[in-house]
Amino acid sequence: DAKTTQPPSMDCAEGRAANLPCNHSTISGNEYVYWYRQIHSQGPQYIIHGLKNNETNEMASLIITEDRKSSTLILPHATLRDTAVYYCIVSRDTGGFKTIFGAGTRLFVKA
Amino acid sequence: DTAVSQTPKYLVTQMGNDKSIKCEQNLGHDTMYWYKQDSKKFLKIMFSYNNKELIINETVPNRFSPKSPDKAHLNLHINSLELGDSAVYFCASSQELLGFKGNEQFFGPGTRLTVL
Numbered sequence: 529d530a531k532t533t534q535p536p537s538m539d540c541a542e543g544r545a546a547n548l549p550c551n552h553s554t555i556s557g558n559e560y561v562y563w564y565r566q567i568h569s570q571g572p573q574y575i576i577h578g579l580k581n582n583e584t585n586e587m588a589s590l591i592i593t594e595d596r597k598s599s600t601l602i603l604p605h606a607t608l609r610d611t612a613v614y615y616c617i618v619s620r621d622t623g624g625f626k627t628i629f630g631a632g633t634r635l636f637v638k639a
Numbered sequence: 640d641t642a643v644s645q646t647p648k649y650l651v652t653q654m655g656n657d658k659s660i661k662c663e664q665n666l667g668h669d670t671m672y673w674y675k676q677d678s679k680k681f682l683k684i685m686f687s688y689n690n691k692e693l694i695i696n697e698t699v700p701n702r703f704s705p706k707s708p709d710k711a712h713l714n715l716h717i718n719s720l721e722l723g724d725s726a727v728y729f730c731a732s733s734q735e736l737l738g739f740k741g742n743e744q745f746f747g748p749g750t751r752l753t754v755l
Contacts, residue, residue: 571729572731615682631680
């Protein structure tokens with residue numbers, strides 16, 4: 529699975545959009561981009577995933593660049609409860625893969 | 640209803656002991672996983688089972704033995720516990736093996752294991 533790079537931390541004002549970047553320059557054609565988050569002392573929570581098209585659900589939007597080497601997770605109206613560590617991972621569409629959550633981005637949403 | 644549950648939530652034990660962590664999912668998923676999150680918060684996969692069959696075993700010491708009595712359960716047994724085994728262990732499940740058709744994983748609340 530391709531490696532991802534994320535900034536270690538970010539701040540966001542409550543009510544504003546939080547844009548979390550992720551670089552995955554070695555991504556291959558059959559690898560999906562996934563985003564999870566982990567609120568303190570809880571298990572990771574799935575947010576969204578995509579292959580090459582932009583995706584939106586009730587939690588967030590995922591923007592994937594045309595070359596698929598980077599993506600951005602957008603929380604449109606961040607709340608204090610969105611304070612968490614956000615993980616970007618890529619995983620291919622076959623069995624026998626590895627999934628390693630890296631350090632992620634610690635997002636602080638401030639009032 | 641809890642989708643993925645783990646017991647116990649906290650486990651404190653002495654070095655050399657044998658302990659088990661249980662995991663159950665009520666989502667009807669075919670695939671279950673065990674992850675270890677260390678003190679630096681890196682979350683690494685340990686095992687994956689698909690329809691009770693071991694799919695992934697990621698260089699985990701053979702002191703760790705997963706057991707899947709049925710599709711809804713994946714228990715983790717650890718023999719001869721060591722200090723370095725102290726971590727938070729997460730169970731997870733997905734409909735199919737993660738990455739296949741881009742399906743998502745659901746995680747349990749975690750079990751914090753402390754080895755003294």
